[in-house]
Amino acid sequence: MHRVEYLSNSFYLHLGATDRALRRYRMFLHPPGRRPLYPQESHCSCPSCSFDDVRHARDVLEEILERLPKRAHAELGLLVEPLDTVFLRRTLPDPFAYRREWRTEFWWYRRLADTSEWG
Ligand SMILES: [Zn+2]
Structure with a gap:
């Protein structure tokens, strides 16, 4: 995994980005209970x-996943998928996502975020 990060000159993929993104993603989903969570x-x-x-952390994971060779891709996928499941369960769909033009190609941007974000 570090090899991909090292070889890539992407803005996102500095060394340790995978780890950091995973930790960030887990931390966001950590609060127990059923209260909805809003990305900020x-x-x-x-x-x-x-x-x-x-969502930036999820972007990073996506970009890394896309570049990883098959086996490493599967391994990281096993870590990310359960987190995606929780993310989908604990965030709400944004009914106005279609109005936004910003990054709506990624499903994790089509969830309701903290209102302060969109003004
Ligand atoms: Zn800064």
């Missing part, structure tokens, strides 16, 4: 603060 936009767009937005 990060206030700063530098590579480090971007992780404040859990």
Whole structure:
């Protein structure tokens, strides 16, 4: 996994990004209970603060997944899929997602986020 991160010159994939993204994703889903969770936009767009937005963490995982060779892809997929399941269960669909143009190709951006994000 580190090899892919190393070889890539992507903005996202600095060394350790996979680990960090996974930890961030788990942390977001951590609060127990059934209360819905709302992703929040990060206030700063530098590579480090971007992780404040859990959707950025999911972007990173997606990008890594796309680049990984088959076997590593499957291994990481096993870690990410259960988190996706929880994410879908604990976030709400955004009925107005179709109105937005920003990144709606990714399903994790089509969930209701903290209202402050969209003004
Ligand atoms: Zn920053």
